[in-house]
Amino acid sequence: MAHEVRAVVARKKGAPVSVETVLVPDPGPGEALVQVQACGVCHTDLHYREGGIGDEFPFLLGHEAAGVVESVGEGVTEVAPGDFVVLNWRAVCGTCRSCRKGKPWYCFATHNATQSMTLTGGTSRTKSGGGSELTPALGIGAFAEKTLVAAGQCTKVDPTASAAAAGLLGCGVMAGFGAAVHTGGVGRGDSIAVIGCGGVGMAAIAGAKVAGAGRIIAVDVDERKLKRAEEFGATDTVHSGRTDAVEAIRSLTGGFGADVVVDAVGRPETYRQAFYARDLAGTAVLVGVPTPELTVELPLLDVFGRGGALKSSWYGDCLPSRDFPALIDLYLQGRFDLDGFVSETIALDEVESAFDRMHRGEVLRSVVVL
Template sequence: MTHEVRAVVARKKGAPVSVETILVPDPGPGEALVEVQACGVCHTDLHYREGGINDEFPFLLGHEAAGVVEAVGEGVTGVAPGDFVVLNWRAVCGQCRACSRGRPWYCFDTHNATQPMTLADGTPLSPALGIGAFAEKTLVAAGQCTKVDPTASAAAAGLLGCGVMAGFGAAVNTGGVGRGDSIAVIGCGGVGMAAIAGAEVAGVSKIIAVDVDERKLEWAGQFGATATVNSAKTDPVEAIRELTGGFGADVVVEAVGRPETYEQAFYARDLAGTVVLVGVPTPEHTIELPLLDVFGRGGALKSSWYGDCLPARDFPALIDLYLQGRFDLDAFVSEKIGLDDVEKAFDKMHHGSVLRSVVVL
């Protein structure tokens, strides 16, 4: 059986998206059909539309989603019809060299659905991050479905599927922050704000938010920042050192993905401190640092993919924190919109006027 559903499609590089009827097949072996309830509008979707990921147009956009499993294919045991799930874009294989060494969050052979979803004329679609959830229904690998408590709001829970998990995990999983530590977060968009919120949950004593937008810095205080720095007005390296007794932060999360902010992060950390790059750079970006400084300052320079998360472990745990009132996922939802409003949401994102627009179906 083929399902006809409405979905958001990017047909050409830089062109406005369109809402079209697409065809979604029933799940085959190892696959799941998910009725999407909510999907956040993430910068990655805009990167797809702009051709910044690859040129495999047309794209079926959307990936930060939650919904209900409608059907599963042969051999699927981890989820069943009726389960409320958050979708993830790294369904681990369990067999590659990372998985076999007990580090599945680094899995080198993650899974997606094998059957294509198509336009009405049969043209195959490229689903964003193997998900494609700006759609009434989507087809994914069953391992991309993480079962969570169904009492959670779909609009909030879906945000764990990408940006919130990336930021939270960058601070907690990759950076390893904890009680008594200090952290600075450079870039206070959705990912940076999640790093701030994660640091607060972890009991970090000093949380410094850095951005050029006073509005975002004000929001950062609501997510747990204990100090803010406007780097358009103040040297952020000097400001972070001053706020940490002259030493620098134990962990600096760079959530922008630009050479100049990475250099700020490098020099704003304490000796033997950690830099975590979670901001996504573009291909032309390069960095140049004195090798003696890299050696002499010690510590660690890390990249954080998806917050080094293991969805089966981390998604349910963060949903539990949310339901306990200890992690305010609702605060990340700036507005709820429909499928027809995605293009407008991209414009709001570009101007920095929202943390997350969330499509509710």
């Protein structure tokens, strides 16, 4: 039978979101029905609302979520009813060429639930996008009292963790942490600069601290964010609206540049900063998501002559089954401050106003608590 739940829906491009009644089916083979306890408000949800990630409206928003498995479909063995889980948007297949190479974090065939969640009043979608079938954000759709996902999108973690904090591993925190630690490979005694101190950049700073980096340089144009970055472990801050970020990073690293530079913004100017602010043979990591029209131009001789690595970080190159439980353990040990990312807790009908606060840089994360 279908479950009627309240959920946040973006009906058309640029329009304010609304709380609607949504039908969520019982799980089929390989699927899980999850009672959502908390879900973070991420920039990606705003990109969906603005039409920046496809035009398959209406969208069921929300994806940084934690909750409890209510029921599972046929063949599901990885989770069971009653399990406390963090949801992820890259359920690995286990059989593609990347998985067979032992690199499942690069899985080329990630999957979601096959059944659709719908608005009440029908099950089909018109060509104009006006039908009732919903497109869940990143295959999750967790601004809802319950959601349907592929069972592989559920990662069981310690149930003593706060749902509001744990759910943030589902996207932004994991992306930033992994960009520094997995993709960038920052280690004990290394130097790292993080350009852009929103939620993802702040997680990269926190990850570098956990990894034992010696110098952690936070770069932003917002003084409030730089102050916050110090709380998460930044040893130095650079206000790039007042000084040349590349020269400042070099000055703080003996004139050489940082071992790792993370671009958590995703613009041509910040990527060039990351490229030139790294040491010779250093690593530049792009984790900020660019918009489709952006391009970057670099002298090819500089690309050759500076050596090192230019990497893109997909979801922090994470493997949820490995990384989510490990980071929850660090959180419960007091070594990784997930609670610090939760700026406020809100209700479902406050998501639209949370977008405004996020856009103004007033919060790291607003978290919907159900």
